[in-house]
Amino acid sequence: MSAALAVTALLLTAGCSSDSGGSPGDGTNASSGGSGTATGSAPSRQATAQTPPAKGTVKVLRTVTEGLKSPWGLAPLPDGNLLVSSRDDGTITRIAEATGKKTELGKVSGVSAAGEGGLLGIALSPAYASDHMIYAYFTTASDNRIARMLYDAKKPAGEQLGAPDTIFRGIPKGYIHNGGRIAFGPDGMLYAGTGESGQRGLAQDKKSLGGKVLRLTPEGEPAPGNPFPDSPVYTYGHRNVQGLAWDPEQRLFASEFGQDTWDELNAIKPGDDYGWPNAEGKGDNPKYHNPITQWHTDDASPSGIAYAEGSIWMAGLKGQRLWRIPLDGTKTSAAPQAFLTGEYGRLRTVVSAGGNKLWLMTNNTDGRGTPKSGDDRILEIQVS
Incomplete structure (x- = not known):
């Protein structure tokens, strides 16, 4: 796949937006608050896109697979198949894109799942074709960290995932965020993308790794520039x-x-x-970078994009629901538009499937009695 692709805390307030459906854990809208081709990688470089129409469309083409348990991260493989991480089980599973067949690759050692923590995002190495490395962000007994693991498809199912090699550690962990x-x-x-683990002050502390967007080399060092x-x-x-x-x-x-x-969509500018x-949502203090757009927390609690x-x-x-935010550069060109409202329950991750297609993954089976519990699935959708 081409590269040119934190019990330590309680919910701070009853209305706190998190990533569960209304109770502590994987986020109520305790708006805790990504994705692209390996849970968020970039599309290929291309000519500047024209401003899209004000209104778009979404068509569900098919259900790729269902019966997933606490799914969180989603990464497409070069052969078209998909990798899914289970937050609570700490496993990575391969999904056959054509048939939906599930094959467990193995369990990531060291994962300590509680509340919103566990095995979270996954991504493929930029050099995956030669190194076959899968990167994973996960919660341990002491912190959140990033590790990489060798995926060896020649080994038996359940043993195809190598031991994690930790490249970055020390991100604050909490029951939330x-x-x-x-x-x-x-x-x-x-x-x-990191959270402030329920300790608000960490977000403004530039020496802390909590409440930040981090940029690293593939070896886990601070990136040049x-x-x-x-x-x-x-x-x-x-x-x-x-x-x-x-x-x-x-x-x-x-x-x-x-x-x-307010939940937010932000354009990221280094150092801002x-x-x-x-501040939460848009304000008039020039010290803070305002979001592109914002939503009441009941309407979003945004995870992947x-x-x-x-x-x-x-x-x-x-x-x-799935929100469409049409862009004119780093501004919205029209009002955001909602699709699939309530049809599939909680939506966790959305990933490019190439062209005008996306992979969309639900996250209902988190043990919190949310709607459609037990039926987590991956959908293939077509968008415009």
């Missing part, structure tokens, strides 16, 4: 980032869970402060 999305950008660097010397921090002042995607002009976007009022906990057809497509957990 663990972030978790990772994606390789068009620059070949590894980006990670980062805005703060010798630091992996790319942007700060975030509450809980779980969506990352690039447009064809290599501009990075991120979704973020708000608390009581996105306001939390001093992807780019396709001139728009960002954003999966909503508590909102149980």
